Amino acid sequence: MRKGFTRRPKAEEPAANHGTNYITPGGLERLKDERHFLLTKDRPAVVEVVAWAAGNGDRSENADYQYGKRRLRQIDGRIRFLTKRIEAAELVDPEAPRTGQRAVRAFFGATVRYANAAGQERTASIVGTDEVDLDRNQISWASPLGRALMKSAEGDDVVLHAPGGTETLTVLEVRYGRIPVEPFREPAGPEAATP
Missing domain, CATH: 1.10.287.180 (Transcription elongation factor, GreA/GreB, N-terminal domain)
Structure with missing residues (x-):
């Protein structure tokens, strides 16, 4: 690689956080x-x-x-x-005690109840990318809905930019508590060694 394509980060630049899970x-x-x-x-x-x-x-x-x-x-x-x-x-433990803005705003580990413009209410828990389970309403913090809900509080209107269009959602409740994750289950019998 030629020198022209390398760059050393300056001391005041924050380290990249791309690898955090x-x-x-x-x-x-x-x-x-x-x-x-x-x-x-x-x-x-x-x-x-x-x-x-x-x-x-x-x-x-x-x-x-x-x-x-x-x-x-x-x-x-x-x-x-x-x-x-x-x-x-x-x-990040969703059950850990929180104070100040961290207790009332939606961050990683929050369960958020929201309504769309038609008044339909839904609930979503914000989890990691390895934990997404749409059947349990567990969405990734990096998904369009997760990003829209982040840092919101009860009563806030947020804009969801999804592939299907833009939608305004009203946050009805933000709470923190245990988020049940489906445990890993071993495949049964001879299927264990097949893809």
Whole structure:
């Protein structure tokens, strides 16, 4: 790389915060549980199948071996991804006591009840990108709705810029409390080693 394309940050510039992974305690536990499952159960089972298939002779036409190696690469990639997300995790507990503006405004971990222009009420909990569960009304802080609701308080009107258009929402309530996260569940039976 030529010198013209490199730049050293000035001392007063804040460090980039792109790698931070805001997450609730339940979300972090789910990531750790999945990684533990992959490392202790899924990966060893696939390694055993690959070793058995390798002992059967010609590997170029051995479907068990080829599939096993591909599955092993997928598992290793997922383990690397989970490890990076866990290492970058910045734990934010929605149940932690809050004072001042942090208690009445919507930040990460808030559950917000809001209404659209037609008066339809909805509730959304603002969680990390690894915890999104639309069936449980858990949205990412980085989503259009999450960004629109951030820093809002009861009675505020916020503008949602979504792919389907712009909409004004009225914040009816901001509260903090436990946000239930669906725990990681191990696949049952022989399906555990299949994609």
